[in-house]
Amino acid sequence: MDDREIQLRRYKSILSKYLDDQSEQTLYKGQQFSRKMIEQKISPEEAVSLHVSAMESLYPDMPQEFKNSYAFLLEMMIGYGFAYREHQSLRSRQQQLETEIEIAANMQQTLLMGEMPTVESLDIGAVSKPAKKMNGDYYHFVQDENDCVSVAIADVIGKGIPAALCMSMIKYAMDSAPEQRMQPSAMLGNLNRVVEQNVDPNMFITMFYGLYDSFNHRFYYSGAGHEPGFFYNAENDDFGELYTKGLVLGVSKKPNYREYSKDLQKGDMIVLLSDGVTECRSSKGFIERDEIVAMIRSNLHLSAQEIVNTVYRELEKMQEFELRDDFTLLILRRKV
Amino acid sequence: MNLQIKQEDQDNIHELSLSGEVDAFTAPQLREKLMPLTEKEGETIVVKLANVNYMDSTGLGVFVGALKSSKQNNSTLKLTGMTSRVHRLFEITGLDEVIDIEDVKGGSV
Structure with missing residues (x-):
């Protein structure tokens, strides 16, 4: 099983639990999961795509409009993905500069x-x-x-x-x-x-x-x-x-x-x-x-x-x- | 704090009225306005400083740059109406003897 599949499974299980109980506790699990995704440098559009995959597998009969709307949302997130990656590269450059100034x-x-x-x-x-x-x-x-x-x-x-x-x-x-x-x-x-x-x-x-x-x-x-x-x-x-x-x-x-x-x-x-x-x-x-x-x-x-x-x-x-x-x-x- | 710059031109005389602070943050803004004016031969640039309550060495640096440029380009730079607090800076740095300063408030030149 590759990383994406493990993530998808985990995300799907938290999501489906939340859809069942809508409890604070499950929401908290979701927060923890998102922190891990940030650590692993998962971009915003990848996160949305994870959600779409989870929803498709939980609700195979989802109305076509919903599927289309997800495709639309993914498109919307691509810009955020660019901004996120730029932020990442600026951060590493800043660290480099700081080291140089220190020296x-x-x-x-x-x-x-x-x-x-x-x-x-x-x-x-x-x-x-x-x-x-x-x-x-x-x-x-x-x-x-x-x-x-x-x-x-x-x-x-x-x-x-x-x-x-x-x-x-x-x-x-x-x-x-x-x-x-x-x-x-x-x-x-x-x-x-x-x-x-x-x-x-x-x-x-x-x-x-x-x-x-x-x-x-x-x-x-x-x-x-x-x-x-x-x-x-x-x-x-x-x-x-x-x-x-x-x-x-x-x-x-x-x-x-x-x-x-x-x-x-x-x-x-x-x-x-x-x-x-x-x-x-x-x-x-x-x-x-x-x-x-x-x-x-x-x-x-x-x-x-x-x-x-x-x-x-x-x-x-x-x-x-x-x-x-x-x-x-x-x-x-x-x-x- | 920030700096407001008002410019009035009449023939070959350009007046810049400053109000606020001239420090490391606002100096680039002043430099951008002032330097091109000093680069034209025969022009006179009058900078009114009555409403400048604070200036630091970066601010002085802008006037040093403008002075050098006006000498190089045969234009004239004048500073007028500065407060005695600001004038003290020009005095300590000896710049009062190389820059044309008129009409210091709260004391004569």
């Missing part, structure tokens, strides 16, 4: 994993989370042999795969910079050239680049249209804006990036963020920059890493655990 996301993670600097004078914390699987935010620390630390934070416009691909380009461009220790304005000028030549006209990248000199505890920095960070002055217990003026990367051929500097005293802090932090929307509206400052302020007693983790958790909670944009927060604090 890409892992690759990206590996690409981005860099060592955090360990400099005696600095306490450093970093958190970066993608809204979807791939991250369009980027941060990067480099420590040179003189214990100077450079830090970059970048945000690629948009989210998801295009942003992540673009970000990988930035990573390579930075790695191939002629020297590791580069003046921030020169670094941004270099990267702008790479981005300007290689991205879609609607794309751009915002970036903040800084260099911390461990000898004189001076922080040099430049910005390319990036969301301003904060500077915490420990002595006055006061947060100020770390303002930079400069055009985003990828728009103009020859932008000028001004360089700024700040002297850090013990306990002073540099806070860098992506606009995913201030573009967070909670149920009550946008989360304002003041609120971020307040969150950092109330956790000042913690280490830099604990502060960024705590702020991330609080913001995540305010957005009901659903990030709308990639999120990156970095803190550098002078220890000694």
